[in-house]
Structures are given as structure tokens and as C-alpha cells.
Amino acid sequence: MKVLIINAPSHRGTTYRIARMTAEKITSGKNIDEIFLPRDFGEFCCGCGKCFMESEKKCPHYLKLKPVTEKIDSADVLIFACPTYVFHTAGQMKALLDHYAYRWLVHRPDERMFGKTAVIISTAAGTGTKPAIKDIADSCFFWGIQRVYKYGINVHAVSWKDVSDRKKRAISKKTSEIAQMVRSEKDRTPFSAKTRIFFNVMGMVQRKKGFSEADKIYWNEKGWTRGVKPWD
Numbered sequence: 001m002k003v004l005i006i007n008a009p010s011h012r013g014t015t016y017r018i019a020r021m022t023a024e025k026i027t028s029g030k031n032i033d034e035i036f037l038p039r040d041f042g043e044f045c046c047g048c049g050k051c052f053m054e055s056e057k058k059c060p061h062y063l064k065l066k067p068v069t070e071k072i073d074s075a076d077v078l079i080f081a082c083p084t085y086v087f088h089t090a091g092q093m094k095a096l097l098d099h100y101a102y103r104w105l106v107h108r109p110d111e112r113m114f115g116k117t118a119v120i121i122s123t124a125a126g127t128g129t130k131p132a133i134k135d136i137a138d139s140c141f142f143w144g145i146q147r148v149y150k151y152g153i154n155v156h157a158v159s160w161k162d163v164s165d166r167k168k169r170a171i172s173k174k175t176s177e178i179a180q181m182v183r184s185e186k187d188r189t190p191f192s193a194k195t196r197i198f199f200n201v202m203g204m205v206q207r208k209k210g211f212s213e214a215d216k217i218y219w220n221e222k223g224w225t226r227g228v229k230p231w232d
């Protein structure tokens with residue numbers, strides 16, 4: 001099983017440590033790759049809309065983003081590690097997610113996403129992990145990822161050395177539980193009704209008009225407008 005940790009921001013703080021712990025428990029320390037934002041990708045979407053209206057290759061950042069995209073595509077498990085900043089996900093993570101608007105179910109989802117697992121980890125000093133995690137979970141759902149585990153924890157600290165031993169024990173327990181679930185549920189989680197319904201509605205939309213010609217052609221080529229499903 002290949003695990004990719006997507007870290008934002010680029011420093012190795014509390015959230016990174018929890019993500020790394022989780023990854024090592026999932027794979028026993030093997031096959032773990034890491035991306036740091038903005039170190040490995042730090043562009044902001046410029047709002048041209050060419051990715052979803054025409055082609056992702058027309059994004060001005062396409063080539064810079066490509067190595068990150070390739071890592072995402074080849075991983076079985078994506079771990080998003082992001083502290084809570086002003087009650088939301090950090091801007092570095094949001095800037096990356098914005099670049100994949102074209103991959104949302106309403107446009108051109110990549111079928112490899114449907115078989116992946118995501119783990120979203122956010123830490124906060126006191127509060128706010130819920131909306132921070134939702135910022136990332138929305139993209140996971142709209143990318144088509146089925147198995148999404150969420151772990152938000154208020155650590156009452158701004159650095160790992162100040163996190164209490166009690167909290168560290170709770171973190172160790174929770175990361176073991178998540179790793180166990182990721183390993184054992186990999187092939188068992190059924191596709192959710194929400195994804196199925198959403199996908200079927202999108203099939204109807206793309207059959208008629210679609211949101212762009214590029215989306216319509218894509219759905220037709222995949223056979224998704226004729227009943228083929230990306231998870232079959």
C-alpha cells in the first residue's frame with residue numbers, strides 16, 4: 001500500500017508528526033512519500049477557469065503541478081495534514097485544492113480516485129478543526145474518494161514539545177485505530193449512496209448539456225453517460 005502525506009505548511013510541526021505516525025502504522029514504515037506545501041507547490045489559482053472549461057493542460061501551473069498530481073494519482077492512501085488556521089484549512093492546502101477544481105465530479109473526475117482512501121488530520125490549539133477538515137473533505141468527496149477518515153484534535157499547544165503526555169497517548173491510540181481501519185476496510189467499504197446519486201445525476205447533466213464541452217466529451221469517452229461506472 002502506497003501512502004502519500006500532503007503537508008501544509010512546509011514545517012514539521014504537530015500535525016506532521018501525527019500524520020507521519022499514522023502513515024507508519026498503516027504501512028509499517030514502508031512506501032511513504034511526502035509533499036510539503038508550499039515547498040513542492042506554492043502557486044495560487046489565477047482564476048482563468050481554463051482547467052475545467054477547456055483542459056487542465058491549459059492551467060498556467062500545469063507543469064509545476066504535474067509531479068504532485070502524479071504522486072496523488074499513484075498513492076493508495078492520501079493523508080492530508082494541515083493545522084487549523086483561523087478556523088479553516090491553511091491557505092497552502094487550499095491553494096493546492098483549488099488547482100483540482102477540474103477533477104470534481106461536476107467536471108472530470110479521475111477514476112483512480114474512487115478506489116483511494118483519504119485520512120484528513122488537523123490540529124488546533126483550542127478549536128476549529130471541524131471546519132478546517134471540512135475544507136479538505138469537500139474536495140475528497142468531489143474527487144470521488146469513498147473512504148475518508150477524519151481526525152481533528154485540540155492540542156492546547158503551538159508546538160509538539162508543548163503537547164502534554166496525556167494528549168500524546170491519546171494521539172498514539174487514535175492513530176493506531178485509524179491505521180487499523182485503513183488497513184482492514186480497504187476492500188470492504190461499499191460505495192456510498194451519496195456518491196452514486198451524485199454521479200448518476202451528473203451523468204444526466206453531461207448527457208444533455210454538461211458544464212463545458214470538455215466535460216461532456218470526457219464523460220462520453222468514459223462511457224459514464226451510458227451507464228458505465230468508474231468503480232465497476
Ligand SMILES: Cc1cc2nc3c(=O)[nH]c(=O)nc-3n(C[C@H](O)[C@H](O)[C@H](O)COP(=O)(O)O)c2cc1C
Nearest residue numbers: 013014015083084085086087123124125126127158
Ligand atoms: C496563523 C495561525 C492561525 C491559527 N488559527 C487557529 C485557530 O483558528 N484555532 C486554534 O485553535 N488554533 C489556531 N492556531 C494554532 C494552531 O492551529 C495549532 O497550534 C496547531 O496545533 C499547529 O500545528 P502545527 O504544529 O502542525 O503547525 C493558529 C496558528 C497559526 C500560526
